[in-house]
Amino acid sequence: MNYDVIGIGNAMVDVISPAPDTFLDQMGITKGIMQLIERDRAELLYASMSERTEAPGGSVANTIAGIGELGLQTAFIGKVKDDALGKFYADALDKAGTAFPLPPQDVDLPTSRSMIFVSPDGERSMNTYLGAGADISSADVPNVFGNGLLFLEGYLFDKDEGKTAFSEAAAKMKAAGGRSAITISDPFCAERHRDDFKRLIAEDMDIAIGNDAEWKTLYETDDLDAALRQAAEVCDIVACTRSGDAVWVQQGAQRFEAEVIPVTPVDATGAGDQFAAGFLYGVCTGKPLDVAAQMGVMCAAEVIGHLGPRPEANMLAAFKTAGLV
Numbered sequence: 001m002n003y004d005v006i007g008i009g010n011a012m013v014d015v016i017s018p019a020p021d022t023f024l025d026q027m028g029i030t031k032g033i034m035q036l037i038e039r040d041r042a043e044l045l046y047a048s049m050s051e052r053t054e055a056p057g058g059s060v061a062n063t064i065a066g067i068g069e070l071g072l073q074t075a076f077i078g079k080v081k082d083d084a085l086g087k088f089y090a091d092a093l094d095k096a097g098t099a100f101p102l103p104p105q106d107v108d109l110p111t112s113r114s115m116i117f118v119s120p121d122g123e124r125s126m127n128t129y130l131g132a133g134a135d136i137s138s139a140d141v142p143n144v145f146g147n148g149l150l151f152l153e154g155y156l157f158d159k160d161e162g163k164t165a166f167s168e169a170a171a172k173m174k175a176a177g178g179r180s181a182i183t184i185s186d187p188f189c190a191e192r193h194r195d196d197f198k199r200l201i202a203e204d205m206d207i208a209i210g211n212d213a214e215w216k217t218l219y220e221t222d223d224l225d226a227a228l229r230q231a232a233e234v235c236d237i238v239a240c241t242r243s244g245d246a247v248w249v250q251q252g253a254q255r256f257e258a259e260v261i262p263v264t265p266v267d268a269t270g271a272g273d274q275f276a277a278g279f280l281y282g283v284c285t286g287k288p289l290d291v292a293a294q295m296g297v298m299c300a301a302e303v304i305g306h307l308g309p310r311p312e313a314n315m316l317a318a319f320k321t322a323g324l325v
Contacts, residue, residue, distance in 0.1 A: 001073070001075075001099070001144070002073070002146040002147065002148065003073050003074060003075045003099070003144060003146060003148050004067075004072035004073045004074065004148045004149065004284055005064060005067050005072055005073075005074050005075075005148055005149045005150075005151060005280065005284060006074070006075045006076075006077065006144060006145070006148065006149070006150050006151070006173075007060040007061060007063060007064035007074070007075070007076045007077065007150075007151045007152075007153070008060065008076075008077045008078070008136065008141065008150070008151075008152050008153065008156070008165070008166070008169060009058045009059060009060030009061055009076070009077075009078055009133075009152070009153035009155070009156060010058045010059070010060075010061075010078060010112055010130070010133035010134055010136075010153060010155055010156055011056070011058050011061060011076070011078025011079060011080045011086075011089055011111070011112060011132075011133045012057045012058035012061070012078075012112040012113060012114050012128070012133055013054055013055070013056060013057060013085045013088065013089055013111060013112070013113045013114070014054070014055045014056075014057030014113075014114050014116055014269070014308075014309060015046060015049060015052055015053070015054050015113055015114065015115050015116065016052070016053045016054075016055065016116045016118060016267075016269070016307060016308065017049035017050055017051055017052055017053070017115070017116070017117055017118070018050070018051065018117075018118050018120075019049075019050075019117035019118065019119065019125075020119070020120065021119055021120075023117070024117060024119070024125055027045065027048065029045075029117060029125050029127060030125065031119065031123060031125050032123045032124070032125060033125065033126070034114075034126040034127075034128055034186075035125075035126070035127050035128070036128055036129075036130065037127045037128065037129050038129070039110070039129060039131075041127070041129075042113060042115065042127070042129035045115045045127050046113070046115060049115065049117075053307070053308065054085075054088065055092070055308060055309065055310070056088070056089045056092040056093055056096075057114060057270075057309055058078060058112070058133065058153070059153050059155065059183065059185060059272070059273050060076070060151055060152070060153040060183065060273075061076050061078060061093070062270050062273035062274065062277075062309045062310055063151060063183070063273045063274070063276040063277045063280070064076045064098055064151065064277075065093075065096055065098060065277075065310050066273065066274050066276075066277025066278070066281075066299055066310060066311055066315070067277045067280060067281050067284075068096060068097050068098045069096075069277075069310075069311060069314075069315065069316075070277070070278075070281045070315055070316050071316060072281065072284060072285075073148075074097075074098045074099070075098065075099035075100070075101055075144055076093060076098050076099070076100055077100075077101060077102050077136075077140070077141055077142065077144075078100075078102065078133055078136070079102060079105060079107070079132050079133050079135060079136045079140055080104045080105070080111045080112075080132055080133065081104060081105060081106075081107050081109065081110055081111045081131070081132045082104035082105060082106055083104075083110055083111055085110070085111040085113060086104040086105075086111040086132070087104055089104075089111060090103065090104055099144075101142045101144050102140055102141075102142060105132070107132050107135070108132075109131045109132040109135065110129075110131050110132065111131055111132055111133070112128075112129060112130055112131035112132060112133035112134065113128075113129050113131065114126050114127065114128040114129070115127040115128075115129075116269060118267050118269070118307065121265075122264075122265035122266050122267050122268060122304075123268065124267060124268055124269050134155075134156065134158070134159065134162075135159070135161070136156060136161070136162060136165055137161035137162070137164070137165055138161070138164055138165045138168050138169075140165070141165055141168070141169055143172065145169070145172040145173045145175075145176045145178060146176050146177070146178055147176055147177035147178045148178050148179075148284070149178060149179050149180070149181060149207075149280060149283070149284055150169060150170060150173040150178060150179070150180040150181065151180075151181045151182070151183070151276070151280060152166050152169070152170075152180065152181070152182040152183070153182075153183060153185055154182060154183055154184045154185030154186060154189045154190075154197070155185045155186065155189060157185075157189055157193050157196070157197065157200075158189065158192070158193070163193075163196055163200075166182075166200060166204070167200065167204055170200075170204035170205065171204070174204075179206040179207065180204055180205050180206055180207070181205060181206065181207035181208065181209065181280060182200065182201065182205050182207075182208050182209070183208075183209045183210065183272070183276055184197070184208070184209070184210035184211075184214040184215070184218065185214075186214070187213045187214050187217040189214075190210075190214050190217040190218040191217050194217075194218060194220075197218060198218065198219075201231060201234060201235050202234035202235065205235050206235065206236045206237065207235070207236065207237040207238075207239070207280070207283065208231060208235050208237075208238050208239070209239045209240075209241075209275075209276050209279065210239075210240060210241075211240065211241045211242070211243070211272065212224050212240055212241070212242045212243070215227040215228060215231065215238075215240055218231075219231070224240065224242075224248075228240055228248060228250045229250065231250070232250040232251065232252060232253075236251065237249065237250075237251050237283065237289065238250040238251070239279055239293065239296075241272060241275055241296075241300075244260060244262075245260065246258060246259050246260060247260065247275070247293045247296065247297055249279075249289045249290070249292070249293050251289060256288075256289040256290040256293055257290065257293070258290060258293035258294040258296070258297045259297070260297055260300075260301070261297055261298065261301040263301045263304050263305055264305075265304045265305075266304065266305055266306055266307060267304070267306065267307045267308065268304055269303075269307075269308065269309040270303045270308070270309025270310060271300045271303055271304050272300070273303075273309060274296075274299040274300050274302070274303040274309075274310070274311060275296040275297065275299060275300040276296065277296070277299050277311075278292075278295035278296035278297070278298055278299030278300070278315065279292050279293060279295060279296030280292075281295060282294075282295040282296070282324075285325075287324070287325075291324055294322070294324060295315075295319060295324055298315065298318055298319065298322065298324075299311060299315055302315060302318070
């Protein structure tokens with residue numbers, strides 16, 4: 001099977017629950033950020049959730065699901081335990097039409113999960129237990145490479161095994177005639193692994209996506225323009241989301257822009273992931289970069305308008321209506 005887009009990321013079950021600010025205070029949860037938690041706290045928070053919605057998540061997995069919904073052939077490589085949540089994850093991906101070539105494993109750590117508490121104002125507070133999914137290595141990556149696009153998750157860059165797996169996967173993709181892309185994922189990732197990240201983007205990546213904080217952190221500058229130009233000197237396509245401001249895409253000396261669509265946020269979960277889905281769909285289907293960026297903006301706007309990190313509307317139909325395809 002030759003896939004259009006293959007993702008490698010942390011296979012994470014999102015467990016989403018509405019929660020008032022008083023509950024966050026009570027449980028000692030800092031509002032609006034992602035906190036890493038240990039196994040016992042994960043179990044406590046899971047038990048304390050009122051209405052639970054479970055969904056297969058993880059940043060790159062959300063992106064891959066969005067690209068699959070747009071009609072491309074997709075696969076996601078992530079590590080889950082053969083426990084209830086792991087089996088749920090594999091089944092859910094399969095039902096959604098995304099191949100999951102690494103079946104649930106008999107490993108020590110439970111399947112990764114993120115308890116996401118959504119406040120009445122739409123702000124999300126994520127409590128993430130990394131579990132089995134963070135331990136991916138080259139040995140876990142099946143040889144499914146072809147002439148499509150490989151999309152990698154910056155979060156997995158935290159461990160040496162992940163770094164090696166990424167470089168090896170990108171090399172195999174290149175040998176098969178494909179391209180590779182990465183999402184920086186988090187300013188802390190950029191801070192902790194700056195040199196390795198910069199080397200990966202320069203040597204192995206064709207496309208890199210981040211937000212303004214991530215790019216400025218990576219290149220140690222307050223000048224976003226300078227950071228993107230530095231990145232574009234070593235990487236073919238560099239995309240930057242800027243919260244409520246226009247998205248910038250840099251290719252060489254050329255700058256493309258896409259205005260954002262004002263939306264009242266219901267739940268910001270997955271906005272960056274779905275921007276990546278629309279943008280990479282545009283790139284994979286040969287659209288000009290300003291059109292690809294517009295597609296990304298539309299996917300992000302759609303997902304902010306409801307609970308959950310994946311689109312509910314038919315985005316391909318929306319692109320047609322907007323005259324983008």
